[in-house]
Amino acid sequence: MIITGDDPEYIAFVKARLRGQFLMTDLGPLRYFLGIEVFSTSDGFSISQEKYIQDLLARDALTDERTVETPMELHVKLRPTDGDPLPDPTRYRRLVGSLVYLAVTRPDISYPVHILSHFVSAPTSVHYSHLLRVLRYLRGTITRRLFFPRSISLQLQCYSDATWANDPTDRCSLSAYCVFLGGSLVAWKTKKQVAVSPFEC
Template identity: 55%
Template sequence: MIITGDDLSGIQEHKDFLSQQFEMKDLGHLSYFLGLEITHSTDGLYITQAKYASNLMSQARLTDSKTVDTPVELNAHLTPSRGKPLSNPSLYRRLVGSLVYLTVTRSDISYAVHQVSQYLSAPRSTHYAAVLRILRYLKGTLFHGLFYSARSPLVLRAFSDADWAGDPTDRRSTIGYCFLLGSSLISWRSKKQTFVARSSTKAEYRALVDTTSELLWLRWLLKDLGVSTSSAAPLYCDNQSVIHIAHNDVFHERTKHIEIDCHFIRYHLVHGALKLFSVSSKDQLADIFTKSLPKRCTRDLVDNLKLVSHPP
């Protein structure tokens, strides 16, 4: 059991009560839990899964020193039929399942893991090569983890993005979003949409709806934890058409198919849950969750998401 909070006397009372009911041992400050390694300092918390990632490389027999700079090869697209079927797919499935858990602290591999997760039923050699590339990227960034600053302001902001028709097999779009509380990354997602969007605007708008839903839940959670959520949270999007539609109360033929989503977004705009802002593509933090990116861009986004290799 993990007990946390800033009421030290209340925590002690709670521990005393539990010790009367159960046999228990106080292990002190949390340092390791289910593969998560936690380092405490006066500046904040640093959370990594370096040992867990290292064990994955051993499972894959990745013993050489070769590393890569990005988790996904630029402009690479996996397909169900390219490559030879794996004679024994169990290792592939174990590695992918473990990589999914690794995204708890490694948001930078979310898109890559999302891609390889789609081929668990019939993996091929190209899919396994993509898994090995993720592991080689992890090898070069083994100690990357999340840093939660003790001095970070408790102000929520969000980024929403979509890669329109990016899957060459079914032309479905991939959406991505991320949330930061001050400078600390607290929520993110990479997911393929369940429908085929006929325009980039529709793909981006549906991504905005998913982001808004997560935003409302996070605002409720923060309020429950005693964090003020009275001001509107800024939500950044790099599609001007989407922002225009969200603010425009006149519907026409081209927007009827997303009218319900428009009402949903506009309701929360009017009631002050969020404010929409335009952001340039180069400053779009959610980009890393929707597509493969060049080395420089990947490095910049990893830095902006505060994925660090050691506590500051």
């Protein structure tokens, strides 16, 4: 169980009550949980999945040490028929699943992971090459962290954007948003719109 707050006496009280009812161990300040590393400083705390990325790259060893500056090229529009079908899609599916979990702390890969996840049922060589690009990007940005500053500001700021008829197969647009509470990014998402706007036809 993770207990948060800024009143040490009340936190100690809650822990004591819990120990009276349940068999539990106090592991001290949170440092690592479900593949997510937590770093606390006087300015705030940050979360990272650096070890998770290292394990991912080691397990699915890339054949080279190249890195790239962006997780996906600009203006790429992937289609289900691009390239040749992979003889065994298992690795593609496993990697996409790992990247979906990695996006918990890496909003910068949210868009390409969303696109690549569309093809898990029948991935091709082209889709796989774009997947490798995301891995090369992660290799070059492995130390990036999501930082949450210690701020008393509770100002809520939301940003959103959308593509226009971006999907080449069904002409649906993509929507994306991110939400900041004070200086902290607290929510983000990329999603295909469920309907085609009449203005996109």
